[in-house]
Amino acid sequence: MAVDHPYARELGDFLRARRGRLRPQDVGLEPGSRRKVTGLRREEVALLAGLSTDYYQRMEQGREVRPSDQVLDALASALDLDDEERRHLFTLARAARRPAAVRTRRAPERVPDSTRRLLHVMGTPAVVLGRHLDVLAWNPLAEALLGDPATLPPGRRNMLMALFEDPGTRARCPDWETTALQYIGMLRAAVATDPTHPRATTIIGELSIRSADFRRLWARHEVRETVHGTKLFRHPQVGGITLAWDVYPLPGNPGPVLLVYTAEPGTADDERIRLLASLHATRETRKAQAERPGLSDVVRRQGLEPRTR
Numbered sequence: 001m002a003v004d005h006p007y008a009r010e011l012g013d014f015l016r017a018r019r020g021r022l023r024p025q026d027v028g029l030e031p032g033s034r035r036k037v038t039g040l041r042r043e044e045v046a047l048l049a050g051l052s053t054d055y056y057q058r059m060e061q062g063r064e065v066r067p068s069d070q071v072l073d074a075l076a077s078a079l080d081l082d083d084e085e086r087r088h089l090f091t092l093a094r095a096a097r098r099p100a101a102v103r104t105r106r107a108p109e110r111v112p113d114s115t116r117r118l119l120h121v122m123g124t125p126a127v128v129l130g131r132h133l134d135v136l137a138w139n140p141l142a143e144a145l146l147g148d149p150a151t152l153p154p155g156r157r158n159m160l161m162a163l164f165e166d167p168g169t170r171a172r173c174p175d176w177e178t179t180a181l182q183y184i185g186m187l188r189a190a191v192a193t194d195p196t197h198p199r200a201t202t203i204i205g206e207l208s209i210r211s212a213d214f215r216r217l218w219a220r221h222e223v224r225e226t227v228h229g230t231k232l233f234r235h236p237q238v239g240g241i242t243l244a245w246d247v248y249p250l251p252g253n254p255g256p257v258l259l260v261y262t263a264e265p266g267t268a269d270d271e272r273i274r275l276l277a278s279l280h281a282t283r284e285t286r287k288a289q290a291e292r293p294g295l296s297d298v299v300r301r302q303g304l305e306p307r308t309r
Contacts, residue, residue: 008065010192010195015059019042024040045079049077088188091192095193116137120140125145125261129257133183133187144280145235147166160207163176182224184214227246228247231245231261238272239272241269242263243263244262246260
């Protein structure tokens with residue numbers, strides 16, 4: 001395995017991040033004095049996992065190693081990984097065992113017509129997200145809640161990019177860092193299945209250049225397979241709205257997902273969503289009327305204006 005194996009690099013980065021977050025006292029070791037690292041040393045992780053320091057160091061460096069499942073179990077325990085982090089570790093390590101030349105099939109992401117029809121009959125905000133959090137489709141209520149993705153070039157219609165680059169999106173999100181970590185965790189899960197995907201490379205590269213916040217949070221290697229939760233929005237027209245959100249997979253492996261926001265019926269949040277829908281419908285009606293040609297325009301275009309003598 002070459003040192004530039006993409007999965008081996010990702011595995012090494014993940015191990016370093018998890019080692020750095022632990023303190024000696026967290027795992028029953030004496031901290032000692034004059035430590036030069038904030039987290040555990042490599043030799044301490046190796047000791048806890050029952051490995052040689054050289055072997056563990058090669059893993060962090062992405063060098064020639066093929067860790068067994070037994071070794072991975074020992075590392076997961078030594079680094080105090082939770083269930084999601086443990087799955088992520090195994091995903092990366094098992095992929096790193098394969099030759100780097102193996103190519104991942106990358107089918108284009110498409111939204112079925114039936115899903116688009118479903119979006120527009122739903123009485124609640126909903127969007128279809130691609131595997132890298134690209135917004136592939138949305139309904140009018142999502143546009144009213146989140147802003148209109150159509151105002152952006154297709155390459156910028158991305159939930160993570162909007163959160164870090166668009167002041168309006170950030171203003172709507174009081175719990176901004178929590179949301180950012182959720183999105184980053186979802187992108188991490190996608191990267192684990194295909195770390196060299198061009199879209200992932202573009203998003204991570206651009207945000208790393210433009211946003212110090214992204215660089216800071218991305219370096220934490222948070223891994224989250226979150227599929228539901230609650231989110232507080234601060235909307236400029238209707239105020240604060242707390243909505244439940246759920247993610248539903250659509251056909252494809254990995255494929256797009258349907259993200260749906262809902263409010264408990266009869267609550268103040270439900271009333272605010274209804275008000276938002278009414279305001280958006282009124283605005284769209286006025287916009288359509290302004291763009292619709294009046295009688296004088298029709299007469300002029302058809303050459304029916306009376307001639308003056």
